Amino acid sequence: MTTTSSRGRRRAPSRIGRAAGKAAALQKPRVILALLLLLALTSVMLLDGYLRAEVGGDQRVRTGASSSDVPDEILDGGPILTFRGGQATTVSVPDKTIALTFDDGPNPTWTPQVLKILEEYDVPGTFFVVGSMVSRYPGIVKDMVEQGNEVGIHTFTHVDLSYQSQARVTREMTQTQLALAGAAGITTTLFRAPYSSETDAIDNYSWPVYKELGEDGYTSVFVDTDSDDWKRPGVSKIIKWATPEDGEGASVLFHDAGGERSQTIAALPKYIEKMKAAGYTFTTISGAMAEQNGTDAGAGAGAGSTGGNGIPGAGLAAASPLQAAHRQATGVTLYEGKALIAAVTLAEWTVPALSVGLMVVGVAVMGRFGMMLVLARRHHRRRNRRRFSWGPTVTRPVSVIVPAYNEKECIANTLESLAKSTHPIEILVVDDGSTDGTSQIARDAADRLGMTNVRVLRQENAGKPAALNHGVRSARHDIVVMMDGDTVFEPDAVHQLVQPFADPKVGAVAGNAKVGNRDTVIGAWQHIEYVMGFNLDRRMYDLLRCMPTIPGAIGAFRRDAVLEVGGMSEDTLAEDTDITIAMHRAGWQVVYQEHAKAWTEAPGSLKQLWSQRYRWSYGTMQALWKHRKSLTDKGPSGRFGRVGMPLVVLFQIVTPVFAPLIDVFTLYSMIFIDFRAALLAWLAVLCVQLVCAAYAFRLDREKYRYLLMMPLQQLAYRQMMYLVLIHSCVTALTGGRLRWQKLKRTGEVGTPAGVS
Template sequence: MTTTTPSRGRRRAPTRIQRAAGKAAALQKPRVILAGLLLLALTSVMLLDGYLRAEVGGDQRVRTGASSSQVPDKVLDGGPILSFRGGQATTVSVPDKTIALTFDDGPNPTWTPQVLAILEKYDIPATFFLVGSMVSRYPGIVADMVEQGNEVGIHTFTHVDLSYQSDARVNREMQQTQLALAGAAGITTTLFRAPYSSETDAVDNYSWPVYKKLGEQGYTSVFVDTDSDDWKRPGVSKIIKWATPDDGEGASVLFHDAGGERSQTIKALPAYIEKMKAKGYTFTTISGAIQEEESAGGRQAGAGGVQVGGAQSGGQQPGGQAAQRESNGQAGAGASSLQAAHREATGATLYEGKALIGAVAVAEWTVPVLSVGLLVVGVAVMGRFGMMLILARRHYRQRNRRRFSWGPPVHQPVSVIVPAYNEKECIANTLESLAKSTHPIEIIVVDDGSTDGTSEIARNAARELGMTNVRVIRQENAGKPAALNNGVRSAGYDIVVMMDGDTVFEPDTVRLLVQPFADPEVGAVAGNAKVGNRNTVIGAWQHIEYVMGFNLDRRMYDLLRCMPTIPGAIGAFRREAVLEVGGMSEDTLAEDTDITIAMHRAGRRVVYQEHARAWTEAPGSLKQLWSQRYRWSYGTMQALWKHRKSLTDKGPSGRFGRVGMPLVVIFQIVTPVFAPLIDVFTVYSMIFVDFKAALLAWLAVLAVQLVCAAYAFRLDREQYRYLLMMPLQQLAYRQMMYLVLIHSCITAMTGGRLRWQKLKRTGEVGTPAGVS
């Protein structure tokens, strides 16, 4: 056993990675926040879109027969227009021979424009009670509606029955709809119609407090006394019949321009208008009906004119200061856009409304695009699972048939390089496992400036084990690539095996690992890394990941001859091949991926030896796991970018660029970046679409993953009991890995650099015999 110590002259200049470490450390926290904000923003957009689509539906009634003992008789027996002037409930009926034509549940991009075209053709106005979420989605239709001279009212934001809602929910439904109207048409309104309402005699003790509260705020509640029941789709003739009032009476008539398939309404409306005009009826808005009735002497609003829906004396005006115009109740197409019930939106209301419309526009654009993208990602992921299963099976059958051989057995000694930095907990176990090797080896421990006595522990362990084939080389701290390069330069044999200082080998590991070098085309061999500390939740999750990654991914890449990474825990190289590509590079944080790609580009073949196993200590905490995977994923991106010109490499050396590079980019970067949205969409679908269908889809994907994992465990002869942790892994561990990758992408896009992060080790992974 010998020890080599560098001269103590001028201190070694820091590497590029070390020079950038201070700056990188200062930038990491903002990037984590930025990654979280990005995912939060996308989640918010989807939740907004789901909220806009919630509860907007048909006009079915939700309750009947409720008590109305608290409702004044004059309301139950009164007209369809209810206001609270001076705090007193007042109802108004539509004058005789007058139709206040009303439409509920819009706007709808298919039916509402057709209704507006019919109204414009016959030069009549109508009152539209709009759902705020639909206004937000189709603001242009509302702007056209108001500009044409029609009147609008509130039908809540999500078409919810307000009778059973809290005061806060009621206020939110009204205020959000007012903001939507302000953003769409620059107005607010004093008119309100409750979803699922009908005639005034249906007002009960549940709904009465809502009408009273809104009336005190200045709203006029509008009911119907003639219902076309067009939402039932009974046929054109019945719609016309049911919408016709008796004996020349005036009526507030209900139609629908949304909430379902409305082709019968569109066919019935022109015939209905012509029929009523032939009977001598005129058409007006709700505001026009009130003014006609009061100007005829039916109601006296007091001096100063009529305030539709507002308190006569100091009453609150919803939507802002009144800006009225005179109306004769026959405001046809081309009339002023400011009906009596409308208020001009100004100040914060106007800007908040425009912001709402803008946010909804983003959601309306983003969600469909993401849906298509995620469909593509989903198909790609499922296709990858299928390809992995097929190719892994083929790989297994090729490598395990009796006649398979790499060539003549490899017996010559090899050099095992162990880079170590503060590995006092693990280095003795590592050397103990190597002492049992069935293949002749020399061991080179490169102590990279450890401060915990790693080199002394290594010497003592070698002495106690009677090992004479161990050299301990000390160097000033320069990083793992420099330590590996020092070991390669010091190696005495043509084949070098590289392992981590926290890893233990089985007795046959080195022998099995070097057998592929019987094939002269092979330049490097990847071994099978196993998680030793798998008896914790985090360890079990990583165990599942390792088994699937090594037994499916690497088998697939091996068969395709485009292996992307030789793991740092266990890999073997021809020494001349390492020197030929310039050794382990310090350009990236994933020196193992970097040199693997360099090997491919140099025309060397890289293979996977699944029977050569190494046992490593996986991170024991979420913080350490984040640090490790962050470095891995960011380093992989660096390596791929460094070797981007491999895409145009020709001949056999260009195979990685043609096959491996696209596969790694698609399945290790692009797909995982979008994968969190699959979970968000699942939650979105469960809340806003179909809970059962979304749950079944999630379970189906989980089942496919379980099948793949079970097959990987079978190939590696692992215990299936760890798969019981897989559902929880999908709910927690996978999301963390997504965030790590997003964090890495943001770091890459912003030009940040990272140093090699040292993980805290416990030394609990001993020789393989002690691992369950």
């Protein structure tokens, strides 16, 4: 065993620590930004789901309550309930007068048709709007108000307020007021509760709500003539049911939303013509109150009242008596309303766009699974048939380079595994400025094992690429095997790894890296990922002749080829991907040797895992960007640019970045649409992944019991990998740079014989 030392003074550990700490500190804002992006996406989707009113509400909680607390004069009174001066009073619509009211809108299909009919017949209407619908279709409400119609509140999510908390009631009213402010610049004092009918239906559950709203300045509007158009009984019955008896005035209910309303549209003009012919006039609720009371319309609508949330009584009364319930939205209310409309507009555009993205991602993911299964099977059959051969058996000695930085826990196990190699090798341990005695431990292990083929090379701390280049320059043989200082080789790993070099066109070989510390939850997750995600991928890329990465844990190169492309580059954090692409571009073939197996120690904590995968993801992006001109390379050397580059970008960057859409939409569907259907869809995708994973385990002859961890992996581990990739993208887009990072090792991965 010989030892050499590099010249120059080694960097002070304190400087290294300060630089690493500074680099870590610079990444914290990017982590926060990545989390904020995911939070923003989730918030937009939750807003969209809430606006569609598919959670809570839209059904009565209880029915049949007594009305003993409701005054008789209210139960037997008119359809308009006010609390002027704190006294409950009902108002009836004057004889021969119709207050035409519409519930549940606005709707982009039916409401504009209703408005057109009202305009043609010069008839005003009172529209009790749902706040979520106002937020989604603000332009319709603005047209509605500008046309001279009156609007009232029908809650934000069409929930029955009779059985809701006071906070929920306040929220429903306030949110609808803000929606009106943002859409039409107004608020209103009119309210109609969902599922309400005539005043005699007021019960002990709903009465307190009406009283509280009355104290807040609201006028509650009921029905005394119902068209029942929602039943779609036919045009003639709708007209008949909407006609008051004996010339009485009426608050007549139609619907401009909430279902298919073609019969309403057909009945409305005929109804107006019939009632006008019978001598009826049409007005709004405020108009009816003003006419019945013979007083100023503003007073009749409750002008001057100040609601508990300050909205109903704010601003000035509208100039038209037909819109006396309207108040001009000003100040904070106006700006909050506009902000709500803007947020909803964003959600309305974002969710459909994300839906399209989800379809694209879903197709890409399933396509990738299909490609992996088909091509991996073909690769396995081709490489394992009896007649397959790389060429004459490679038996000449090779150099094994082991870069090491503070590997005291692992370096002895690494050398012990190499001592059992069935292939003649020289071993170069390149100590990259370790401070934990790695060099001495390596010498002692070599002496203990009687290994005379070990050289320990020391250099000033310069990073892994520099250590590998040092080893390549110092290697005595034309084939160099590169491995990590925490990796152990199986006895025949080197022999298997170098056999493809019998083909003179092969310039580099990727080995089969396996997780040694797989008995923890995190280790099992990574084990599944290595077998399925990495090795199954490599079979596919090998068959397509566009292998993107030689793993740092186990890979082999022609020494001359490495020197030809300039050695291991320090331009990126993924020196293995960088040099692999460079080998392709230089015209060399890069292949995968599944039978060359090495066991590596995977990160043992979430923090270390994040650090490693962050470096991998960011480094891969750097390498792809560095070699972006490969897209235009010609001839055989351009195959990676034509095939490999698009596949890597699609499968390792674009698809994973947008893959969280699958989980977000699954959660969205479970909450807002159909829990059972969404769960079944998620389980179906999981089954497809399990099939792929099981096949990968079969090819690698792994034990299937680890697949029991896969459902949990999909719920936790995969989301972490998404965040890592998003974090890397944010770093790349913001121009950040990372240092090569050293993970903490435990040395728990021993020789292959001890790994099961």
